[in-house]
Amino acid sequence: MGVDIFGKAFDAEYEADSKLFDEIGAEAHLSMPPEDRPWQPGKPGRFFQTSWWTWRPMADFICREFPRLASGCTHWQSTEGDGLGARAARELGRKLKAMVEDGRMADLIALRNAALDEVPDQPCQYCRATGKRTDIKPHPTVCNACGGSGALRPDATIYRFNLDDMKRFAEFCIHSGGFEIH
Numbered sequence: 001m002g003v004d005i006f007g008k009a010f011d012a013e014y015e016a017d018s019k020l021f022d023e024i025g026a027e028a029h030l031s032m033p034p035e036d037r038p039w040q041p042g043k044p045g046r047f048f049q050t051s052w053w054t055w056r057p058m059a060d061f062i063c064r065e066f067p068r069l070a071s072g073c074t075h076w077q078s079t080e081g082d083g084l085g086a087r088a089a090r091e092l093g094r095k096l097k098a099m100v101e102d103g104r105m106a107d108l109i110a111l112r113n114a115a116l117d118e119v120p121d122q123p124c125q126y127c128r129a130t131g132k133r134t135d136i137k138p139h140p141t142v143c144n145a146c147g148g149s150g151a152l153r154p155d156a157t158i159y160r161f162n163l164d165d166m167k168r169f170a171e172f173c174i175h176s177g178g179f180e181i182h
């Protein structure tokens, strides 16, 4: 399952060459159920999609770095259709883009990933850290969760985002005209 974030109005000037925008218009687009809305992933501002493993830490990052802007949206971590208005989205996009361009974003991501890499393995709960499963037949068999090592990476360490995710989201925000998280 992924997170789908829809641009509310798009950037009309940016979208000027888009036939779809002229035919449907932002308001009509928004009145459609999200799953029926036409979107083109290549057009920043219409649609941003990623996985929850990526979105959760991205949203946390945004709320921590830009609390004032982020406060315009209460439900960053759920699909209730909450989001930001046009001005806040554009400002957020510009700030994120500036962080990407001056290298701060890459540094912060590298620090975050290094901290996650430092988190120690946890004992595999499927084989009780023995590397062999005795609960499935024929047993004993090599544990399919940990590959026989008896250890697993903690769940928290798989929630990661990279520079491209943030670049893409910054561009989306700038051109979105505001957005809704579904």
Ligand SMILES: [Zn+2]
Pocket (backbone or CB within 6 Å): 124, 125, 126, 127, 128, 129, 130, 131, 132, 143, 144, 145, 146, 147, 148, 149, 150, 151
């Ligand atoms: Zn195991």
